[in-house]
Amino acid sequence: MAGSGNAHLRPRDEVLLRVEDLVVEFPAGRAGRTVSAVAGVSFDLRRGETLGIVGESGCGKSSAARALVQLPPPRSGSVLLDGQELTALRGEALRRTRRRLQMIFQDPISSLNPRRRVRDIVGEGPRVWQLPGDRVDEVLEAVGLDPGTAAERRPHEFSGGQCQRISIARALILEPEVVICDEPVSALDVSVQAQILNLLEDLKARYRLTLVFIAHDLAVVKNVSDRVMVMYLGKVCELAPGGDLISRPAHPYTRALIASIPSSARPAETLITGEPPSPVDPPSGCRFRTRCPRATDRCSLEEPQIRQIGEDHWLACHNPAPNH
Ligand SMILES: Nc1ncnc2c1ncn2[C@@H]1O[C@H](COP(=O)(O)OP(=O)(O)OP(=O)(O)O)[C@@H](O)[C@H]1O
Numbered sequence: 001m002a003g004s005g006n007a008h009l010r011p012r013d014e015v016l017l018r019v020e021d022l023v024v025e026f027p028a029g030r031a032g033r034t035v036s037a038v039a040g041v042s043f044d045l046r047r048g049e050t051l052g053i054v055g056e057s058g059c060g061k062s063s064a065a066r067a068l069v070q071l072p073p074p075r076s077g078s079v080l081l082d083g084q085e086l087t088a089l090r091g092e093a094l095r096r097t098r099r100r101l102q103m104i105f106q107d108p109i110s111s112l113n114p115r116r117r118v119r120d121i122v123g124e125g126p127r128v129w130q131l132p133g134d135r136v137d138e139v140l141e142a143v144g145l146d147p148g149t150a151a152e153r154r155p156h157e158f159s160g161g162q163c164q165r166i167s168i169a170r171a172l173i174l175e176p177e178v179v180i181c182d183e184p185v186s187a188l189d190v191s192v193q194a195q196i197l198n199l200l201e202d203l204k205a206r207y208r209l210t211l212v213f214i215a216h217d218l219a220v221v222k223n224v225s226d227r228v229m230v231m232y233l234g235k236v237c238e239l240a241p242g243g244d245l246i247s248r249p250a251h252p253y254t255r256a257l258i259a260s261i262p263s264s265a266r267p268a269e270t271l272i273t274g275e276p277p278s279p280v281d282p283p284s285g286c287r288f289r290t291r292c293p294r295a296t297d298r299c300s301l302e303e304p305q306i307r308q309i310g311e312d313h314w315l316a317c318h319n320p321a322p323n324h
Contacts, residue, residue: 005305006042008239008314012083015044016210017068017178022077024063024234028280036279037063038074039234039287045178050204050211052225052242054218054257058276060234061214065180068212069101070094081178099129102171106183108163112155118166119151125174139169142206144199161192165199172203180212185220197224219261222246227312230254233276233287236306240313250309250320252292286318294319 024038038060067074079086123136137147143165185193222242230237238251249255256272272291289299304316
């Protein structure tokens with residue numbers, strides 16, 4: 001059963017992936033202290049849906065993503081893939097299930113072994129997993145690379161965008177159901193970003209993929225996501241379909257993210273400045289309150305629970321913007 005803070009979760013049998021009360025912590029170096037990277041995050045995805053996760057650097061996006069594939073496992077919480085609890089799996093059972101969730105990372109060049117040919121890089125997964133047949137040429141073609149010329153070359157002979165295509169092929173060949181894209185275009189030239197985003201859209205339709213799309217840039221996330229989840233310091237602030245979030249943002253932090261998009265019509269006074277507080281010692285109540293222009297005493301005393309404010313629009317804030 002979802003707790004009171006999980007009103008936004010859909011019934012288990014309607015979703016492919018369901019994450020409940022995910023907590024990720026790291027040792028902080030000082031005795032007994034911890035980095036609270038992800039502090040009770042819940043979300044779900046229907047098959048074929050793209051969920052965007054957005055928030056500034058350090059808000060816990062990557063930690064949440066890695067916890068989905070149990071690398072490392074979360075401190076607590078539940079990750080259900082098609083009804084199967086991943087956090088309870090160990091050894092071979094976990095390894096087998098993990099294949100269904102593949103990750104694509106920000107820096108494609110350093111995530112590819114420079115000494116190996118593309119054919120071996122992309123073909124390694126099927127060998128390890130003992131999957132039948134050789135689909136290397138098929139997936140290279142699917143990601144827009146010519147197998148005839150690309151397969152025998154090494155990563156340094158390709159541009160950043162082409163290396164990201166190779167990374168995508170390497171994930172795709174394992175026939176995943178969910179692909180977690182962690183800042184997949186942040187390291188690429190702007191001109192190349194759109195090509196990779198279009199490719200992910202095409203592959204999603206062709207292979208019926210379900211995507212988690214992580215980025216710090218809301219302008220990128222809103223175009224590729226069905227729904228967008230905004231995170232701040234390990235917590236969910238707001239969750240809504242992309243268009244709704246942009247046109248009717250309610251959380252002061254979401255409004256600040258939108259105001260920072262260069263083409264935004266949002267007034268600059270909604271921008272926030274300064275660094276987020278340390279996740280080793282997060283603020284009481286609402287974690288955003290120390291930078292929030294709308295904070296009141298209640299915000300330091302009481303953590304806002306997520307509640308519905310529109311059709312599939314969810315918010316965790318005591319004092320949302322008045323025009324919503
Ligand atoms: N292995 C680790 N050990 C200690 N602290 C960590 C570790 N990994 C992440 N953190 C901390 O956890 C918090 C969340 O980091 P995370 O990388 O998940 O955020 P993010 O939103 O993905 O940021 P970025 O976009 O910069 O990757 C940060 O304060 C980070 O410093």
